[in-house]
Amino acid sequence: MTNQPLDASTPKSNSTQQDTNGLTLTQFQSVIHTMFFEKDQSRGIEGTFMWFMEEVGELASALRDNNDRENLAEEFADVLAWLATMANVAGIDLEQAVTRKYVQGCPRCHQTVCTCDLSRKP
Ligand SMILES: [Zn+2]
Numbered sequence: 001m002t003n004q005p006l007d008a009s010t011p012k013s014n015s016t017q018q019d020t021n022g023l024t025l026t027q028f029q030s031v032i033h034t035m036f037f038e039k040d041q042s043r044g045i046e047g048t049f050m051w052f053m054e055e056v057g058e059l060a061s062a063l064r065d066n067n068d069r070e071n072l073a074e075e076f077a078d079v080l081a082w083l084a085t086m087a088n089v090a091g092i093d094l095e096q097a098v099t100r101k102y103v104q105g106c107p108r109c110h111q112t113v114c115t116c117d118l119s120r121k122p
Helices: 025-065 069-090 094-102
Strands: none
Touching: 025 069, 025 094, 069 094
């Protein structure tokens, strides 16, 4: 990830599978849709959420181990993939959602660099 702000003006691309070297969030969600949607839809949101939570647990273990960077990166990828899967099943456009909520700054304090109290969730 970069620290560049998301560009809300970037046009959505329909070519999702040719450019796998640096995907936008929309492209990634579309790749996941193509790969898994039929199974995801038949499993349903509850079953999908359980798999997502299992992946979150695996990410927690990888973060705790902290000595296998490759595995840690894979666990981040898995969590994002399962999040994209859930968004597909729920009919949510992730790129649009994060752009609306975060491009204008912190959702609570509205600053580009959050100034919310550390003890509160931003
Ligand atoms: Zn804030």
